[in-house]
Amino acid sequence: MTTTPTTEALLAAVENGLTVHDLGRELRVGMPQSPNHPAFWHALPRRHGDMVRADGGSAANDMITMGTHVGTHIDAFAHVSHDGKLVDGSDAVEAGRGGKFVELGAHTIAPMVRRGVLLDVPAALGDPVGCAAGYEITPDDLAAAEKRQGTPVRAGDVVLVRSGWGRLFDDPDPQVYQGKTTGVPGVGAAGATWLADRDVHAAGADTIAFERLAAGAGHATLPAHRVLLVERGVYIIEALNLEGIAAGGVHEFLFVLSPLPLFGATGSPVRPLAVVGR
Secondary structure, eight states: OOOOHHHHHHHHHHHHOEEEEEOOOOOOTTOOOOTTSOOOEEEEEEOTTTSBOTTSOBOOEEEEEOOTTSSSEEEOGGGOOBTTBOTTSOBHHHHTTTSSOTTTSGGGOOOEEEEEEEEEHHHHTTOTTOOOTTOEEOHHHHHHHHHHHTOOOOTTOEEEEEOSGGGGTTOSSHHHHHOTTTOBOEEOHHHHHHHHHTTOSEEEESSSSSBOBOTTTTTSOOHHHIIIIIIIOOEEEESOOOHHHHHTTOOEEEEEEOOOOOTTOSEEEOOOEEEEEO
């Protein structure tokens, strides 16, 4: 089979050189995360030297445990229900019978190779460092970032909303990034509706919960999750590393993401990439 002109163009772009921005967080023991999910843990059951083959060879192995909403991850539609219903109108309790979500689990999320847009909200608001703790990013803020960058959001896009909170991910105190006492910036129901009205395929953010959290409230209510995952069918990507592409002024790119096909799971760890030409 001969290659098509489109495939040839893709291969030519690769040969000409690409810059790949890693948008995923390093998974490590003790990293900041939502307290509602099992923590990441890593161990070496077998270390080099524990078993040595006759020829002198040795191999180490690993075991990890973690929730599927820890580190950079994507929410499946099975993750959130409202008034007992999932996005397809099915009964949420019945859908989870048997310990797995057969219809809307993480295994149903197709790999994404799509146009990506970074909406750098702090830059649009005149404070590139970041939004204040507990600040709600409004539709006007999103529109201002879109206009400032000249990157109109189109149907099918993956839109990543930078609040600047991601700069706190590596703080020695994990509770700083978690932000329970201070609150965390992010979109609310109105901002989520703005994104959904543009028919985006997925929306992401640089915070644990994607949306705005009030000081001291934690994850008490998540209206943006309701809008996107239940009412409008838009995937959510959380705990993204957006500082690098923001610093580089990269606002439009090829977005690549492939979730683990975890059958029946409510989410999956991911390592998203933003790809641009050199």
